Amino acid sequence: MRAMVYRGPYKVRVEEKDIPPIEHPNDAIVRVTLAAICGSDLHLYHGMMPDTRVGMTFGHEFIGVVEQVGSSVQNLKVGDRVMVPFNIYCGSCYFCVRGLYSNCHNVNPNATAVGGIYGYSHTCGGYDGGQSEYVRVPFADVGPSIIPDWLDDEDALMCTDALSTGYFGAQLGDISEGDTVAVFGAGPVGLFAAKSAWLMGAGRVIVIDQLEYRLEKARSFAQAETRNFAEYDDIVVEMKKTTDYLGADVVIDAVGAEADGNFTQHVTAAKFKLQGGSPIALNWAIDSVRKGGTVSVMGAYGPMFSAVKFGDAMNKGLTLRMNQAPVKRQWPRLFEHIQNGYLKPNDIVTHRIPLEHIAEGYHMFSAKLDNCIKPVIVPNA
Amino acid sequence: MPYTANQPPRAESNDELRARIPGWGADLDPKDRPSVPRERFDPGATGAHWEFPDRQEEKWPRERSIEHKFLTPVFGTSSPPKGLSGVLRKFAYATYSEGRAAHWLILLGADRVDAIESHLKSFLTTRPDNPITETGVLSEFHRNGFSSRFGRKRVDLHHQWIDPILVAGPWIAAVCAIVWGARALAKR
Numbered sequence: 001m002r003a004m005v006y007r008g009p010y011k012v013r014v015e016e017k018d019i020p021p022i023e024h025p026n027d028a029i030v031r032v033t034l035a036a037i038c039g040s041d042l043h044l045y046h047g048m049m050p051d052t053r054v055g056m057t058f059g060h061e062f063i064g065v066v067e068q069v070g071s072s073v074q075n076l077k078v079g080d081r082v083m084v085p086f087n088i089y090c091g092s093c094y095f096c097v098r099g100l101y102s103n104c105h106n107v108n109p110n111a112t113a114v115g116g117i118y119g120y121s122h123t124c125g126g127y128d129g130g131q132s133e134y135v136r137v138p139f140a141d142v143g144p145s146i147i148p149d150w151l152d153d154e155d156a157l158m159c160t161d162a163l164s165t166g167y168f169g170a171q172l173g174d175i176s177e178g179d180t181v182a183v184f185g186a187g188p189v190g191l192f193a194a195k196s197a198w199l200m201g202a203g204r205v206i207v208i209d210q211l212e213y214r215l216e217k218a219r220s221f222a223q224a225e226t227r228n229f230a231e232y233d234d235i236v237v238e239m240k241k242t243t244d245y246l247g248a249d250v251v252i253d254a255v256g257a258e259a260d261g262n263f264t265q266h267v268t269a270a271k272f273k274l275q276g277g278s279p280i281a282l283n284w285a286i287d288s289v290r291k292g293g294t295v296s297v298m299g300a301y302g303p304m305f306s307a308v309k310f311g312d313a314m315n316k317g318l319t320l321r322m323n324q325a326p327v328k329r330q331w332p333r334l335f336e337h338i339q340n341g342y343l344k345p346n347d348i349v350t351h352r353i354p355l356e357h358i359a360e361g362y363h364m365f366s367a368k369l370d371n372c373i374k375p376v377i378v379p380n381a
Numbered sequence: 382m383p384y385t386a387n388q389p390p391r392a393e394s395n396d397e398l399r400a401r402i403p404g405w406g407a408d409l410d411p412k413d414r415p416s417v418p419r420e421r422f423d424p425g426a427t428g429a430h431w432e433f434p435d436r437q438e439e440k441w442p443r444e445r446s447i448e449h450k451f452l453t454p455v456f457g458t459s460s461p462p463k464g465l466s467g468v469l470r471k472f473a474y475a476t477y478s479e480g481r482a483a484h485w486l487i488l489l490g491a492d493r494v495d496a497i498e499s500h501l502k503s504f505l506t507t508r509p510d511n512p513i514t515e516t517g518v519l520s521e522f523h524r525n526g527f528s529s530r531f532g533r534k535r536v537d538l539h540h541q542w543i544d545p546i547l548v549a550g551p552w553i554a555a556v557c558a559i560v561w562g563a564r565a566l567a568k569r
Contacts, residue, residue: 007503008496010548011515024437024455047496050488051470053460054499072435075428090455091429098420101427106434109445109453113479116457122444122470123488126457138455141428171416177409178391198402201409203391210536223402230534246383260537271543273489290383304485326416333408333415342404360524363517367541370524 002379003057003132004358009047010366012359017057020128020136025072028140030082034157035130035377036061037358038086039187040300042366043257044121048273049302051110051122058119059377060086061161062130063153066140075141082144083156084137085164085327088116088127091142102324107138113303115324123303131358133379145331150339154376158188158345159334160327162374166192166254167334168325169298170200173250178203182239182248182288183224184281186214188348188374189298190254194222197250199342206242208235208284210260213371221347229261229284239288247290255281256299265307277301279308286313297322349374354381444474466495497551512552 005015020029038061044052066080076082089096089104095115096104107116108125116138119129128135137144147156166189175181181197183190186209197205206225207218215226227242229235240247257277258270261284269278277299285295286309295318313320337343350373353361361375382389398405411417434454441461445452462470469491477484503510513519520526530538 007510007515008499010544011510011512012517013511013515023458025435047492050485050492052492053462053466054495055460057459072430074430088455089427090434091427092424092431092434096427096429097424098422099416099426100420106453107455109443109449109456110474111446111479112448116455122457122460126459128457128459139429139434141430168416171414172419174411177395177406196408198398198405199408200414201395201406203393203398210534212533228534230536244382244389246389260540263539266537267540267543271540271547302485303479304482323419329415333413337404337407340404340407342407359515359517360520361517364520364524367521367526367529368535368537369520369526369529371529372524 001133002355003128004059004355006044006052006056006058007054010045012045012058012362014356014358017132019134022068022070023136024138025070026139026141027070028066028073028076028137028144029068030064030084030135030137030144031067032062032064032130032133032135032379034063034153035059035379036157036162037131037361037365037375037377038161039189040120040256043300043302045362045366046258046270048257048270048277049121049123050304053122056119056121057128057132059129059131059135060118060120061157062118062135063147063156063160064130064135067134069140073140076144076146081147083147083160084118084130084144086117086161087143087324087327088118088125088138089142090139099326099329100323101326101328111303117324131355131377133355143328145328148335151335152346154346154349155338155344157376158348159331161325162188162348163192163334163343163345164327164330165189165298165325167196167330168323169193169252169254169296170196172296172321172323173197173252173294174319174321175200175202175250177201179249180204180206180243182206182208182251182285183254184208184251184285185254185299186211186218186226187254190252191218191222191348191373192345193252193254193298194218194224195343197252198223199337206239206248211368214373217348217373235261236284236287243290247293248288249290250294250296251285251289252296253282253285253299257301259299269306275306276304277306279306283309286316286318289316289318291316292318294319294321298325349376351375353377355379444471446474446479448478464495464498466491466498469494512548516548
């Protein structure tokens with residue numbers, strides 16, 4: 001089969017690999033029909049995530065068709081069209097039975113601090129991902145769902161991570177009626193978080209980024225106010241001014257490890273790997289939220305330490321909430337919102353790229369060329 | 382204004398927001414939010430039909446965190462450890478917990494060693510690594526590399542110049558070292 005393969009920082013290519021075999025009775029093998037590159041894949045691509053091995057196939061956002069099932073699989077059969085959450089989880093451990101699917105304890109021998117994620121380094125379990133023609137899907141009776149007939153393929157693809165994560169991020173904000181919600185980052189997760197904040201009754205939604213084309217999308221797709229932090233000497237002061245010096249009630253960090261806005265923070269984290277991530281967006285979130293407010297962290301950070309301003313968070317009495325999204329838990333309600341026309345997930349897809357051109361797809365997405373927001377990979381274009 | 386007790390006035394009423402935003406307030410009641418409360422004990426909700434999963438076959442000594450009691454029943458089998466990078470990875474897992482910086486720094490170091498080992502190994506194959514095609518840098522020409530960057534006040538341009546140095550620097554250094562070595566040998 002053809003698969004994207006990591007060759008070292010900033011380098012990927014397509015190689016011929018063996019079709020993955022069934023390795024566990026509850027495995028399925030899925031033929032991938034669509035995959036996506038996630039902003040968090042760029043952390044792997046840039047060599048930031050420890051134990052990212054040459055030869056690994058990335059890709060934790062994908063949908064496809066079941067090609068083979070293991071002997072204990074009861075809920076899926078060959079030929080089913082399935083959407084697969086980015087979380088790999090057993091459904092039976094202490095955490096899974098409490099709904100914390102992203103924190104499963106039975107799927108990642110390499111680390112206890114994170115669950116299993118497709119194609120996301122050995123720190124997340126060492127599973128190959130879906131930017132390929134075929135992928136092994138563990139716990140086929142637990143993770144994947146059959147795609148409803150009414151659901152568009154690209155909409156289903158967005159549900160496997162970006163939409164579910166943005167929606168989950170808004171929930172962690174504990175938004176109350178009329179709250180002012182600020183979202184740092186106008187990438188896919190930030191756009192979906194902003195959109196979701198309205199569903200939860202926000203009175204005002206402000207999206208902050210430095211890329212004007214993404215802020216335009218935040219205005220048109222998420223009906224949000226926007227601020228380009230590059231136009232302000234200090235975005236925190238602007239956030240205070242625009243909230244009459246109170247601060248936002250809820251701030252969502254939808255940026256994560258490669259945040260821009262402070263040269264030193266970015267370079268020490270993203271270029272020289274001396275921090276788990278550049279915490280500038282998170283620090284801005286802590287400083288922009290009102291005292292007693294809530295910061296929801298959806299941005300992904302590496303496992304090492306980062307220079308986060310915990311003193312401010314403590315002194316302001318903040319609630320900091322965060323997790324990888326338990327994706328499948330979001331789906332029933334998200335399906336209702338999509339059917340009601342409240343959400344149209346594939347509106348954020350900007351590029352559809354054949355698998356054979358994936359190296360150029362990664363570069364374009366990484367360098368923010370061609371007004372790229374969300375690139376979708378088509379394995380058999 | 383936070384200097385007095387009053388809540389700041391809202392710019393838009395609920396009715397105005399409902400008219401402007403499709404679905405505004407649909408999840409206003411926390412009971413409609415699927416992850417509220419975040420922990421909800423419900424063993425029947427996941428589809429699992431086992432108390433503890435069957436164990437996947439361990440085809441090589443699988444490295445694992447020493448914070449785990451045992452090897453998890455299911456695990457990934459991509460890219461087994463190999464070469465010097467593999468030795469470093471096994472050492473990091475066997476020696477240091479996830480709480481130790483040494484664990485992660487050794488793994489990051491192993492990643493860099495892995496890249497070098499793999500690049501060198503690729504030159505012994507019919508498909509050596511090609512930094513031009515594998516970096517996708519040619520997309521600069523047909524994905525508006527110039528107009529995407531300039532005249533747009535992008536602050537990430539402040540550090541993008543470092544990327545070519547990080548990517549090409551080791552290759553240039555390697556070529557220089559080979560040329561220098563060859564010339565030194567030729568002089569003998």
